[in-house]
Amino acid sequence: MNLEALHKKYKEQTITGRYITNNHIEPLLSNLNSYFTIGVLGNSVLGKPIHTIIVGNGKTKILIWSQMHGNESTCTKALFDMLNWLKTDTTATNTIKNNFTFYIIPILNPDGATLYTRENANKVDLNRDATNLSQPESKLLRDAFTAFKPHYCYNMHDQRTIFGVENTNGTQPATVSFLAPAFNAERAINSQRQIAMNLIVAMNDVLQxxxxxxxxxxxxxxxxxxxxxxxxxxxxxxxxxxxxxxQNDYQREETRRFIFFALISGINAINENVIVVNKTKSYFDIPQNKQLFYDFVYRNINVDYESKEKIAIFASQYKEVLFENSIIFQAFIKKIDNPEIAIGHTEYDAKNGLYVGEDGNNYPIFDTKANFLIQPDRKFVNGTEIM
Structure with a gap:
C-alpha cells in the first residue's frame, strides 16, 4: 500500500493549521456518506455538542478520541483524512469496514478547542479525570467506552516542540511518539499491554x-x-x-501525514494478525522522547553581564496565541547562558556580535519578546533573523 499516494489523494483540504473546532468539522460530518453513522454523545460544559462517528460493521472494535486537550488538533486532521479514505468503495476499504467497527470522537473537548486551551471550560485537564469523572466530557467518554466495549483504544494527542529523540545520528525531533500505558505502578506487562506494545512496533516499523x-x-x-x-x-x-x-512544520501538516500513516498501518497490522508475536524488546528499543529542544538557540552572543562583556548562549520558545480564529506564534526568551540549552530547531551563530535588546539593554531578559539586534547589522524579529 502506497501510503504517500493515499494521503495525497484523501487529505481533507478544508481543515489545516492548528486551530480546529466544531465549526470546522461539522460541515465535514454532514458530507459523510451512508457508510457512517453520525451522532452526538452529549454536550460539553458550555453546551457544545460532542460529535461521534461510527463506521464499519466488523467484529474488531476500536474506540478513538481526539482533542481531549482542546489545543491538540493534529490527530483530528489525520482522522478526517482516514475517514475520506474509508468513504471509498474499494477492496481495501471494504475489507477494513467489514472487519472493524470504529467509534470516533473527533473533538472530545469542544470548549477547549474553541478557546485553544488544554483544559475544558472548568479548567480541568480531562486526561487527569479518569477516576474522579468530575466533568461531563469525562463521563461521556466513559459512557462511550462502557457501551461500545472496544477491543482497542486510541488516545490521540499532540506534544510540544521541545521533545526530541536521541539516536545514533544525533538528536532529532520526536515527530510521532507512542505509549503503551502502564496498568499498574510497577509498570508490569500483561497480555493487554503486550498487544499495545506489539501494535506500536508495527506502526513504528512503517514510520521508520x-x-x-x-x-x-x-x-x-x-x-x-x-x-x-x-x-x-x-x-x-x-x-x-x-x-x-x-522540521519547519509548525502547522503540523507534515505530522498529520505521519499520523495518517500510523493509523492505516496499525489497522492493517491488526487485520493481518501480525501483532501476536512478542515485540517487547523492539518496543523498548524505540528511544524515549526527552525535553531536548528549543525553537531557537543563539550561540556566541556578546553580552554585557554585570558591566563585563562575555560570550553567552540563549534560547527562545514560541507561545501559541489564538488571534482572530487562527494561531500565531510569538517567540519569547526562555533560557539565558544556561548549560541545559542543548539544541534549537533553528540555530544562529552571532559570531561574537553584541546583543542589543528593544529596550537598549545588552543582556537578554527572561520572558520578553525575542526582538533584538546583533551588532553591527543583524536584526531579529519574533525570534527569526530578518534578512
Whole structure:
C-alpha cells in the first residue's frame, strides 16, 4: 500500500493549521456518506455538542478520541483524512469496514478547542479525570467506552516542540511518539499491554521508512487518573498517539501525514494478525522522547553581564496565541547562558556580535519578546533573523 499516494489523494483540504473546532468539522460530518453513522454523545460544559462517528460493521472494535486537550488538533486532521479514505468503495476499504467497527470522537473537548486551551471550560485537564469523572466530557467518554466495549483504544494527542529523540545520528525531533500505558505502578506487562506494545512496533516499523529516527516512546509512569492508564487497567489494549514537531512544520501538516500513516498501518497490522508475536524488546528499543529542544538557540552572543562583556548562549520558545480564529506564534526568551540549552530547531551563530535588546539593554531578559539586534547589522524579529 502506497501510503504517500493515499494521503495525497484523501487529505481533507478544508481543515489545516492548528486551530480546529466544531465549526470546522461539522460541515465535514454532514458530507459523510451512508457508510457512517453520525451522532452526538452529549454536550460539553458550555453546551457544545460532542460529535461521534461510527463506521464499519466488523467484529474488531476500536474506540478513538481526539482533542481531549482542546489545543491538540493534529490527530483530528489525520482522522478526517482516514475517514475520506474509508468513504471509498474499494477492496481495501471494504475489507477494513467489514472487519472493524470504529467509534470516533473527533473533538472530545469542544470548549477547549474553541478557546485553544488544554483544559475544558472548568479548567480541568480531562486526561487527569479518569477516576474522579468530575466533568461531563469525562463521563461521556466513559459512557462511550462502557457501551461500545472496544477491543482497542486510541488516545490521540499532540506534544510540544521541545521533545526530541536521541539516536545514533544525533538528536532529532520526536515527530510521532507512542505509549503503551502502564496498568499498574510497577509498570508490569500483561497480555493487554503486550498487544499495545506489539501494535506500536508495527506502526513504528512503517514510520521508520518515512521519518527514520524521529519516532519516540513516551514516558510510562503510571497515573491512575490518566484515561489511557485507566483503560489499560480495565484490560483493553490502549495506545497513546503523540503528534510532535517535524522540521519547519509548525502547522503540523507534515505530522498529520505521519499520523495518517500510523493509523492505516496499525489497522492493517491488526487485520493481518501480525501483532501476536512478542515485540517487547523492539518496543523498548524505540528511544524515549526527552525535553531536548528549543525553537531557537543563539550561540556566541556578546553580552554585557554585570558591566563585563562575555560570550553567552540563549534560547527562545514560541507561545501559541489564538488571534482572530487562527494561531500565531510569538517567540519569547526562555533560557539565558544556561548549560541545559542543548539544541534549537533553528540555530544562529552571532559570531561574537553584541546583543542589543528593544529596550537598549545588552543582556537578554527572561520572558520578553525575542526582538533584538546583533551588532553591527543583524536584526531579529519574533525570534527569526530578518534578512
Amino acid at each position: 521508512k518515512h521519518i527514520p529516527e524521529q519516532v519516540g516512546r513516551y514516558d510510562d509512569s503510571y497515573n491512575a487518573n490518566c484515561v489511557g492508564d485507566y483503560f489499560q487497567t480495565l484490560g483493553i489494549p490502549t495506545v497513546l498517539f503523540e503528534a510532535g514537531h517535524y
